[in-house]
Amino acid sequence: MSNENTFVASPEAKAKATKFRVIAFICWILAMAGQVYAIFNLISNEMLTWLIVAIVIILILAVTGNILWKKSNRLDPASEKDGFKFFLQNQLGAIMGILAFLPLVVMILMNKDLDGKSKGIAGAIAGIALVVAGVSGVDFNPPSVEKYTEEIQNQTKDLADLNVADDVYWAKAGNKYHIDSDCYHIRDNAGVTRGTVKESFEQKGISELCKTCRKNAEKARLLPVEEAE
Ligand SMILES: [Zn+2]
Secondary structure, eight states: OOGGGOOOOOHHHHHHHHHHHHHHHHHHHHHHHHHHHHHHHTOSSTTHHHHHHHHHHHHHHHHHHHHHHHHHHHHSOBOTTSHHHHHHHHHHHHHHHHHTTHHHHHHHHHOSSSOHHHHHHHHHHHHHHHHHHHHHHOOSSOOBHHHHHHHHHHHHHHHHHTTOOSOEEEOSSSSEEBSOTTOTTTTTOSOOEEEOHHHHHHHHSSOEEOHHHHHHHHHHHHHHHHHHO
16 A cells, blocks of 8 residues: 555545544534433323423434544444444444433433323334434444555556546536536536545545546547557
8 A cells, every 4th residue: 555545534524523522422412412301391191292292302312423523434434443433433433322311211201200101102213213223323334544445546547547637627516526627517617626536535525436437537548549440
């Protein structure tokens, strides 16, 4: 693995990731606070409706936190070298999701004042919320410095195979880069950046070659050979 191609998130990507992480933590903290409030005030037959409302709000907060957390990891991934940190950073959302609901589920099921029906309804809804919050936090394909580095090397080689210079364009939105600055996907876009494949990864997180540009490059590579005949 050559050093010059090792992925290093750009300062902008790191700053964006930090912003996402801070907001994710705020969402999770609010979710936990909501849970504590629900445990102390809303587990009763009279408050059942409000308990359900609280569960929905806590779930929205937890899932929002999870989505932002996963985004931040794509911009600024962990290294696989430290296995524990890698696991924790990528699966933190799942842990937070479980923490946001498990105590509430336990408290609902252990409550002696709830009648059977209320307990069944509240327990089932909180249980489903627990599963949704947990699963939405799992990163099934966790990004890593090593994976990005490998991708950069493969994709740079891919461009070389297409006879194209490592000199590409990308817009702020989306995760594609383009060989042709005039490609219709980015033509009318004001914020187009020019750079190498490596730089597109470092600024955007995950990145890949636009399919239209690939097709055109494949055609252009074949043309001169056919014309020479
Ligand atoms: Zn394109």
